Amino acid sequence: MRVLVAMSGGVDSSVAASLLVDAGHEVVGATLKLWGGPSDSGCCSVADVDDARRVADQIGVAHHVFNFTDDFDASVVLPYVEDHAAGRTPNPCIECNRHIKFGRLLERARRLGFDALATGHYARVDGDDGHRRLRRGADRAKDQSYVLSMLGGADLAQILLPVGALTKAEVRAHASGRGLRTADKPDSQDVCFIGSVEGRRGFLGDRLALHAGEIVDGGTGAVVGTVPAVELVTVGQRRGLGVAVDGRRLYALTVDVEGRRVVVGGADASWTEQVRVCRPSWVDRPLSPGSRAMAQTSAHGAAAPCTWLGDAVVFDRPHPLVAPGQTVALYDENETDAVTGSAVAA
């Protein structure tokens, strides 16, 4: 097969490309330039592009840089800012996967005549047409099926995830065995377009008006503190609010940007029976309302048994609050490593 590999300059995508070469595929590497602003790391830094280019050279494949900055601005950065402005907590990496890596890049791969697009994500694709499965990575600690949960079967048919069958240790061992220069490179952690110096607050502060607000105790209605920026508070957040009442830990329960208010409550109030969702997407076919599923509400959280209602997920047992904007990944109730679909907390 002719395979286009998205190479970020990290070890996972380096090894993905190397494994595909070993398997006899005709491989071409591409690094995406996504962000024009200053940034320490992530997909956009020149050093990372250099690493990708040199790994491609080491494994004997061509390498290209694709400029998707305009699309990234429109589909990832702008919605990220708008979500925060509305008091939501978005997953920009998921929107990038949805719109850029498995959107624009996959379209480009098809136009360029590639049979498949590969990335270095820890997840697995199997099954065949009409019964495609996206499964958790073999390394449960590194599993990234959550951030790919919005992919549909038609796209999955053209996606290869070569490192999904390996553990991180095996990936690094392959890289050092081949002498790949990225073998010991640390994992990237943060949102690629936000530099560690400016931070989330600096980034958003340059792009939207941040408003100070009151912290209100949901039980008593009393004002118990203030926050410097309501837009930066995440529902469910405990740390960083700087308030405690009678020694109780307080959690953000709701964020009201217009009212400049964050309602807080104790641990007992930080659990919920259900989460309302929007923008559902499905691997094969929609779950019918009333279906059973497992819901995972953060990248590395555990999945919880639930019932799908069409516009909400009802948990069997109380579940930590899910911030609006967060992705809710749905897994099969029986084959619990298989993604069935995805939605966004409303």
Add this chain to the structure above:
Amino acid sequence: MLPYLTDRFGNPSGSHSVARAARLALDDARDDVAAALGCEPGEVVFTGGGTEADNLAVLGGHGAVGGAVVCSAVEHHAVLLACRSLEGTTVPVDAAGVVDLDALADALHPGVGLVSVMLANNEIGTIQPLDEVVAVVRDRAPRAVVHTDAIAAVPWLDVTSAARPADLVSVSAHKFGGPTGVGVLVVRGGTALGAVLHGGAQEHGRRPGTHDVAGIVGAAAALTAAVAGRHTEIPRVRALRDRLADGLVGGVDGVVETGGDRSAKVAGSCHVLVSGVNQEELLLLADDAGVCASAGAACASGALEPSHVLLALGLSAADARTAVRFSLGYGTTDADIDVALAVIPKVIEQLRG
């Protein structure tokens, strides 16, 4: 070049016999370059490439004369960003990329100390009316030093006449078959030029630093050959370029030549807009099929950015991303054009789906 990288590897600023041999080679190269560019040997300043020559002209010219700085909007970044660093003014161009002489006149005043307008554009090949530009400058800003970036003009134009009215002229060796990393700034007698680099007395202190003797020897040989071949090569390459451009525009729907009239462009330049096609995709498939083309300017990561030249012509960023540049040279053959005309329409068809 090879002897100056091996047994004649001497520093021409030294005094022993190996150094003197290198010095003689440097002097000969300077004579050859001066003859080819129509200046005196003492007016030739060797630099480490075209960008350095342009920066020396803009920053050094401004340093000596002071005053305001003016350049055209389609200058290479080596001029444009140097001018911008001096808070200079840019003058717009028309849809063909020719500098707007009325706007230039409006931008000029007696306080202007340096004006830079290129001889031919490096992306789209448009030739600027330098005689008229300089006439306007002499009239409106009599104190100003005039620089022309002639990097994309060699070997296509006779720089001895075309760049004659400019006080400072830059060229770059790899544009005429010489090595990369060697440039020349012609500094006409009497033109004030401040220092940008500080160090030794090389090039009369205008460009201190040990000479790249092998590179300079190679540059001079290439320039001499380029000038000697011009009379036969230019008509030949122009015919090839016309065949390529006609074949693309006539053979594929939605392909237009950028900036209109081909007669106002240098002979080796074929620049087209391919409607509905992304330049990155076209270049990748063309390269796979053996056709090396380019587009705009790359950022540090190697990603293509929408060309400021095309934006200055009035194109949208989206249209600028459909631009592809085919550069022809003395080495381009009929067979090369056959390959390009076989490959490019097919690639466009594939990408349009």
